[in-house]
Amino acid sequence: MSNRVNMRPTSKNILLKVVILGDGGVGKSCLMNRFVSNQFDENSFHTIGVEFLNKDVEIDGETYTLQIWDTAGQERFKTLRTPFYRGTDICMLTYAVDDKASFRNLNMWKSEFLFYADIKENTHFPFIVVGNKTDVSCEERKVTQMEMEMWCDENGVASCIETSAKNASNVQEAFKLAIRHWLKAESKGDKNESCYAADTVDLNKRSSLNRSSCCMGSTEE
Numbered sequence: 001m002s003n004r005v006n007m008r009p010t011s012k013n014i015l016l017k018v019v020i021l022g023d024g025g026v027g028k029s030c031l032m033n034r035f036v037s038n039q040f041d042e043n044s045f046h047t048i049g050v051e052f053l054n055k056d057v058e059i060d061g062e063t064y065t066l067q068i069w070d071t072a073g074q075e076r077f078k079t080l081r082t083p084f085y086r087g088t089d090i091c092m093l094t095y096a097v098d099d100k101a102s103f104r105n106l107n108m109w110k111s112e113f114l115f116y117a118d119i120k121e122n123t124h125f126p127f128i129v130v131g132n133k134t135d136v137s138c139e140e141r142k143v144t145q146m147e148m149e150m151w152c153d154e155n156g157v158a159s160c161i162e163t164s165a166k167n168a169s170n171v172q173e174a175f176k177l178a179i180r181h182w183l184k185a186e187s188k189g190d191k192n193e194s195c196y197a198a199d200t201v202d203l204n205k206r207s208s209l210n211r212s213s214c215c216m217g218s219t220e221e
């Protein structure tokens with residue numbers, strides 16, 4: 001018996017699950033909030049577990065509903081975030097340009113994602129690398145754009161972008177780039193998971209479009 005239930009025949013949005021990963025403090029929550037609500041919090045608290053928000057994006061006449069999952073980057077929350085990796089369509093590997101360690105940890109984040117999402121290493125999964133906090137001064141910057149591009153070349157990641165959640169630079173572009181990257185991977189048919197229409201509820205998925213926001217955990221100082 002099919003586990004897909006038709007709900008509304010009119011809406012044809014494509015629902016994409018986007019997971020944002022990266023070290024604690026690189027600005028994952030701020031990127032999500034800048035993108036969804038155009039707001040920035042100077043004193044954003046650490047995420048515990050995961051939180052998600054939905055936002056519709058139009059590209060080339062097609063509307064995509066991004067279901068963006070913001071995860072807790074701190075190691076102590078690993079067991080709270082990893083159960084949410086399965087069923088991801090796009091993974092954003094995030095670091096802060098003023099934090100070299102967060103850049104070095106991209107390998108760890110990529111491996112953790114592939115393992116818990118149950119995706120084979122050599123699959124062309126749509127990862128996108130995001131270097132956040134480009135508003136910092138030249139003296140504070142520890143990772144160059146060229147280093148980011150070299151890491152992507154070496155690790156088979158085709159898309160990368162630098163952003164600032166603080167001054168709203170490239171944030172919309174980062175999510176649109178992610179969709180375009182997903183479209184490319186989808187057209188090659190080389191992914192584990194595919195999209196599904198928003199007027200269809202897949203009972204194997206944990207999410208529903210009726211919820212515009214969900215909090216799995218909370219924030220702490």
Ligand SMILES: Nc1nc2c(ncn2[C@@H]2O[C@H](COP(=O)(O)OP(=O)(O)OP(=O)(O)O)[C@@H](O)[C@H]2O)c(=O)[nH]1
Pocket residue numbers: 022023024025026027028029030031041042043044045046047048071072073074132133134135136163164165166167
């Ligand atoms: N200068 C600057 N600061 C930022 C930027 N984005 C986030 N921040 C700051 O960095 C700190 C951490 O931001 P969060 O968004 O909470 O970081 P996170 O990656 O979600 O952290 P975890 O929840 O611990 O995983 C906060 O003080 C933010 O105000 C940015 O683009 N530029």
